[in-house]
Amino acid sequence: MSGQRVDVKVVMLGKEYVGKTSLVERYVHDRFLVGPYQNTIGAAFVAKVMSVGDRTVTLGIWDTAGSERYEAMSRIYYRGAKAAIVCYDLTDSSSFERAKFWVKELRNLEEGCKIYLCGTKSDLLEEDRRRRRVDFHDVQDYADNIKAQLFETSSKTGQSVDELFQKVAEDYISVATFQVMTEDKGVDLGQKANPYFYSCCHH
Numbered sequence: 001m002s003g004q005r006v007d008v009k010v011v012m013l014g015k016e017y018v019g020k021t022s023l024v025e026r027y028v029h030d031r032f033l034v035g036p037y038q039n040t041i042g043a044a045f046v047a048k049v050m051s052v053g054d055r056t057v058t059l060g061i062w063d064t065a066g067s068e069r070y071e072a073m074s075r076i077y078y079r080g081a082k083a084a085i086v087c088y089d090l091t092d093s094s095s096f097e098r099a100k101f102w103v104k105e106l107r108n109l110e111e112g113c114k115i116y117l118c119g120t121k122s123d124l125l126e127e128d129r130r131r132r133r134v135d136f137h138d139v140q141d142y143a144d145n146i147k148a149q150l151f152e153t154s155s156k157t158g159q160s161v162d163e164l165f166q167k168v169a170e171d172y173i174s175v176a177t178f179q180v181m182t183e184d185k186g187v188d189l190g191q192k193a194n195p196y197f198y199s200c201c202h203h
């Protein structure tokens, strides 16, 4: 992958152990690694080429370390990111508090970064619904407030993992198309009020 152009810088953020690395593993290699948990040190990078309609998009994914010890380093990795997948563990309420911390930072410091909230380990809820510690509707309200997309995923079963990354790529294409239309063709931004113009750029 070295030397390949990356279209979208994506950063994975969230408390340690929420399953960021597992999410990337499932998406990129379609596998779920079992065995002892190994925390990420610093950050890891992987690029993935994908299709959106007839377009090809290369996602450059930075998987950051969730440990607070590496907090300063994570800030370096989210700089310039176009998308942030902010993860929390559906069975751990403190991980959602940590997710809100990252959302606040991104909203203050990375205006151009689109936020995707991701509740992880949904398979554990299928086994036993009482394990849920983060209410879906509360998060949906929060997501609506901050204009974020919300996904609940399982890296173990693969549930909604492809959909999440596909949405990131689709949103990138929408924004890029919108920018080309406004910059190259001198489209008046006031036209956004026109429903046709708006719907062609926002799915």
Ligand SMILES: Nc1nc2c(ncn2[C@@H]2O[C@H](COP(=O)(O)OP(=O)(O)OP(=O)(O)O)[C@@H](O)[C@H]2O)c(=O)[nH]1
Pocket (backbone or CB within 6 Å): 014, 015, 016, 017, 018, 019, 020, 021, 022, 023, 033, 034, 036, 037, 038, 039, 040, 041, 064, 065, 066, 067, 120, 121, 122, 123, 124, 153, 154, 155, 156, 157
């Ligand atoms: N049941 C279940 N377990 C998961 C899932 N995703 C991750 N895990 C487990 O949760 C633990 C932590 O997963 P990681 O992917 O290493 O977590 P992380 O967020 O990258 O952790 P840091 O690198 O410390 O930030 C591991 O034991 C995984 O096997 C999931 O979807 N379902």
